[in-house]
Amino acid sequence: MPTGGKAGSARRLQSLDEYAGSRVLVTGGLGFIGSHLAAALVELGAEVTIVDALVPGLGANPYNLRDIEDSVAVVRADLRDPAGVDELVSGRDHVFNLAGQGDHLASMRDPENDLALNCRAQLNLLEACRRSAPETRLVFAASRQQYGRPRTLPVHEDHPLDPVDVNGINLCSAEAYHLLYHRVYGLRSSSLRLTNTYGPHMRLEEGGHGFISHFIGLALHGETIDVYGDGSQVRDFLYVSDAVDAFLAVGITEATAGQAINVGGCGRTSVREFAELCQSAAGRSGRVVAVPWPEDRAAIDVGSVYLDHSRLEAATGWRPQVGIADGIRQTLDFYRSHAHAYRS
Amino acid sequence: MPTGGKAGSARRLQSLDEYAGSRVLVTGGLGFIGSHLAAALVELGAEVTIVDALVPGLGANPYNLRDIEDSVAVVRADLRDPAGVDELVSGRDHVFNLAGQGDHLASMRDPENDLALNCRAQLNLLEACRRSAPETRLVFAASRQQYGRPRTLPVHEDHPLDPVDVNGINLCSAEAYHLLYHRVYGLRSSSLRLTNTYGPHMRLEEGGHGFISHFIGLALHGETIDVYGDGSQVRDFLYVSDAVDAFLAVGITEATAGQAINVGGCGRTSVREFAELCQSAAGRSGRVVAVPWPEDRAAIDVGSVYLDHSRLEAATGWRPQVGIADGIRQTLDFYRSHAHAYRS
Numbered sequence: 150m151p152t153g154g155k156a157g158s159a160r161r162l163q164s165l166d167e168y169a170g171s172r173v174l175v176t177g178g179l180g181f182i183g184s185h186l187a188a189a190l191v192e193l194g195a196e197v198t199i200v201d202a203l204v205p206g207l208g209a210n211p212y213n214l215r216d217i218e219d220s221v222a223v224v225r226a227d228l229r230d231p232a233g234v235d236e237l238v239s240g241r242d243h244v245f246n247l248a249g250q251g252d253h254l255a256s257m258r259d260p261e262n263d264l265a266l267n268c269r270a271q272l273n274l275l276e277a278c279r280r281s282a283p284e285t286r287l288v289f290a291a292s293r294q295q296y297g298r299p300r301t302l303p304v305h306e307d308h309p310l311d312p313v314d315v316n317g318i319n320l321c322s323a324e325a326y327h328l329l330y331h332r333v334y335g336l337r338s339s340s341l342r343l344t345n346t347y348g349p350h351m352r353l354e355e356g357g358h359g360f361i362s363h364f365i366g367l368a369l370h371g372e373t374i375d376v377y378g379d380g381s382q383v384r385d386f387l388y389v390s391d392a393v394d395a396f397l398a399v400g401i402t403e404a405t406a407g408q409a410i411n412v413g414g415c416g417r418t419s420v421r422e423f424a425e426l427c428q429s430a431a432g433r434s435g436r437v438v439a440v441p442w443p444e445d446r447a448a449i450d451v452g453s454v455y456l457d458h459s460r461l462e463a464a465t466g467w468r469p470q471v472g473i474a475d476g477i478r479q480t481l482d483f484y485r486s487h488a489h490a491y492r493s
Numbered sequence: 494m495p496t497g498g499k500a501g502s503a504r505r506l507q508s509l510d511e512y513a514g515s516r517v518l519v520t521g522g523l524g525f526i527g528s529h530l531a532a533a534l535v536e537l538g539a540e541v542t543i544v545d546a547l548v549p550g551l552g553a554n555p556y557n558l559r560d561i562e563d564s565v566a567v568v569r570a571d572l573r574d575p576a577g578v579d580e581l582v583s584g585r586d587h588v589f590n591l592a593g594q595g596d597h598l599a600s601m602r603d604p605e606n607d608l609a610l611n612c613r614a615q616l617n618l619l620e621a622c623r624r625s626a627p628e629t630r631l632v633f634a635a636s637r638q639q640y641g642r643p644r645t646l647p648v649h650e651d652h653p654l655d656p657v658d659v660n661g662i663n664l665c666s667a668e669a670y671h672l673l674y675h676r677v678y679g680l681r682s683s684s685l686r687l688t689n690t691y692g693p694h695m696r697l698e699e700g701g702h703g704f705i706s707h708f709i710g711l712a713l714h715g716e717t718i719d720v721y722g723d724g725s726q727v728r729d730f731l732y733v734s735d736a737v738d739a740f741l742a743v744g745i746t747e748a749t750a751g752q753a754i755n756v757g758g759c760g761r762t763s764v765r766e767f768a769e770l771c772q773s774a775a776g777r778s779g780r781v782v783a784v785p786w787p788e789d790r791a792a793i794d795v796g797s798v799y800l801d802h803s804r805l806e807a808a809t810g811w812r813p814q815v816g817i818a819d820g821i822r823q824t825l826d827f828y829r830s831h832a833h834a835y836r837s
Binding site: 231257260261264268269272273275276309310312313314315318319321322325326329332333448 | 575601604605608612613616617619620653654656657658659662663665666669670673676677792
């Protein structure tokens, strides 16, 4: 990995030899997680092609490839358009499918756009794989957001899917398509339901990228972080190198084909505690203040949520490696020298 | 109702006075169930507007309105295009939303088209209602197909949704949008998960319209009916007047807003028994023969399925009225004089 998040690399390199020389496509590979995954695959000796539409607001950033730009092929293409998708997937041993929108509020403002980005594009990719890459190993980036407000904690994969926004509904469909194409066509696809993921390469603007990057941006500048309510909502924050390890592990574990699999984080931390760790790591004496819930946020809030990741652990041996304090420190270390590239 | 299915009408007319003078939009109103619903609403004194895109293959048939064409307004418009949808919903007391595709095999052949018909169109309608008819009462036609292969019988609304084809996935999304718009925006929408519905106004071609209309078409001509496997799969067949009664009852029952509700049929009947009843009612000595499952059908078959409709009964007093033998007889009576209009 180019910067930050070395934890877990040693383990990865020991067991992931089969990626060496393999032909891999990473969709959304200019984005936050996709760019780290591409870098890890390069490090493992894979022949990596990135496809990204560079849709504004979705996190694609050419700067994310600064350390690997000579080692990967980059194709600018929009999966919403079926033209050319067959050529992109043809001959790939692996497709890591991280394209899409994860912006809750944007999905409520423009539900049709969310549908096109998260459902139409995914159907195009799956149809292309069915036709032109039926043997490929496909791993889709889904979200714990699909569960909605948890009825039981920790959230197991069998928990009902009851998303609270259009984005969550469309992600459920996108995941269901992936699993259906396994069931009906034998396509070797898995879906990873990622919990809140953080680390280098996140955009730092407030808005659709979630509270994590917003908090980090504020902490960097010593500004006050507002937490909604009392900030007691619990999350299991996932450092990006652990997310990458999960994709890599699932991609070579045949038994996970056809499955939806939780990727939970390291421990359980309240939103307020996360904010305080950000301020502490930044060392600039910014404060954390509780404020009332804004109406649009409250309508789609899910309360505390953390995942049971025993299915992934049993199938692959994966466990999250990077604790919250280490992860936040590495993240802030990164942005101290690179923040200019993550603000518009 | 114009033809057939008089059972239940008396009860309906007693309790449904509030539709008199109300302004009602029926989407997909040229189709099988939509046209019966429109006729019932006319009979109840409602001011009915039908919108239909007349998409080939979806069952729209101007002949379905032959008895009410002077009593309803018909707008040819495609909900996939957002232009004009606000004007259509504005001022309506009720919107019965029966537009969409229910064709399992077509959804696998052309998943993007199914997505546009069942998700994009529904988002357009919901956005228009949110903006221009926030007080309307909206009832959506969903399907028991969303459950997939039942894990428990009869299938209750809490049964996991695990559809076996793209159409089922997209219907789940369409329903979820309707319930989300209730939760987030207070839109008074309900979703009816209809079991296998039959009766006058079905298309009679083989193909995407399910086995029921195909069987009836064969029986009319005294031809052999092939049932897949041994034909022992059980269904709870729903006569169309009972489906109409369910829409009407839910449309005036405020407590059902925000809910998904099963609409089950009258009793439980095997597919083979249904075929034999068709042959018997036709009186033309056609036979019923068991044949092996075709591969494309077997891949998306769900086995036996019948619904628990106690939620609907508790909320509205609705119960199915038309038994299977009566329903099949009325259906065949209808097609003896009208079949010419239901074949292409």
